Amino acid sequence: MSWSISEVARSSGVTTRTLRYYDAIGLLHPAWVGGNGYRWYERAQLLRLQRILLLRELGLGLPEIASVLDGDLDQAEALRRHLHELREARDRLDRLMRTVRRTIADLQGGAELSADDLFDGFRERLARLEERLVATYGEGVRQHFTTSAHRTQDWGLDDHVAAQRLGEDLMRRLVELRRAGAAPTEARVLDLVAEHHAGVCRFWDADRASYTNLGDVYVEDVEQRALLDALDPELAPWLRAAMTVFATSRL
Numbered sequence: 001m002s003w004s005i006s007e008v009a010r011s012s013g014v015t016t017r018t019l020r021y022y023d024a025i026g027l028l029h030p031a032w033v034g035g036n037g038y039r040w041y042e043r044a045q046l047l048r049l050q051r052i053l054l055l056r057e058l059g060l061g062l063p064e065i066a067s068v069l070d071g072d073l074d075q076a077e078a079l080r081r082h083l084h085e086l087r088e089a090r091d092r093l094d095r096l097m098r099t100v101r102r103t104i105a106d107l108q109g110g111a112e113l114s115a116d117d118l119f120d121g122f123r124e125r126l127a128r129l130e131e132r133l134v135a136t137y138g139e140g141v142r143q144h145f146t147t148s149a150h151r152t153q154d155w156g157l158d159d160h161v162a163a164q165r166l167g168e169d170l171m172r173r174l175v176e177l178r179r180a181g182a183a184p185t186e187a188r189v190l191d192l193v194a195e196h197h198a199g200v201c202r203f204w205d206a207d208r209a210s211y212t213n214l215g216d217v218y219v220e221d222v223e224q225r226a227l228l229d230a231l232d233p234e235l236a237p238w239l240r241a242a243m244t245v246f247a248t249s250r251l
Contacts, residue, residue: 002031003046005039012049017179019049021234027066028052058082061225062233132221137213144210148203163202170195174239175232184242193239193246208251215240215247 009016022028023039028048030039041049048069055065060082068078133141152159174192182189200206206214218224219236228236 002040002042005030005041008041008046008049012046012053014049014053018233022049022052025062025066025237027062027069061222061229129221129223133217136220144204147205151203163199167199170199171228171231171235175235178232178235178238184238185245189242190246190250193242194250196243197246197251208247211251212244212247215243218243 003011005016005019008014009019019028019039023030028045031042031045032040034040051069052065055068055078058079060068060078064078064082068074130142130145170192174189174196177189177192197206197211200211200214218228219240225236228239
């Protein structure tokens with residue numbers, strides 16, 4: 001028995017767009033494709049989709065899920081790795097929660113916090129990201145972090161919050177375009193990517209090569225990918241493609 005992509009989407013709660021994306025990245029191919037281009041799935045594919053959804057529910061990323069399903073990584077080992085990541089995330093959240101509590105107390109008339117106290121927890125995540133990128137791209141990456149630290153050294157909490165809100169609004173608009181079916185090569189997408197590039201350049205000077213590399217980071221770095229996946233599981237590769245086109249055509 002075979003099921004069409006729309007039937008599988010209706011039964012599983014996964015959108016047809018996501019199913020097509022899973023096909024494109026090799027995670028879940030249909031059993032066969034009709035002459036009209038329609039995708040059809042059989043029981044084996046439904047069972048694989050069930051495992052994908054289970055592993056997603058457990059918090060594994062798509063690359064880890066692919067490794068588990070294809071036999072390159074034992075499921076227990078994958079979950080042990082994820083448990084380690086969850087514990088690290090819990091520790092980071094604990095630190096951030098302490099920072100928020102102390103900030104609330106400060107705002108309500110308690111002891112005034114120092115700049116270091118205000119950003120406790122954020123620095124640790126940034127330092128980890130720096131080391132991961134240095135391991136991938138070399139020591140030259142450190143200059144970007146040094147430049148960013150210099151440009152924001154006089155920022156207060158309001159400045160950081162404002163920058164974060166601008167970034168969140170831009171990502172929301174990018175998600176809306178992607179979900180509307182906009183291609184990464186379209187001018188309306190590249191115009192938003194231009195805003196993204198300008199935002200990045202507030203912190204460090206992103207030339208063609210480094211901006212293209214940043215797109216790779218969004219896809220390949222576990223923490224950065226998780227942030228984008230939380231907004232839209234298809235956003236990261238779509239945004240990387242748009243950033244690559246922007247870097248090639250406009251930088």
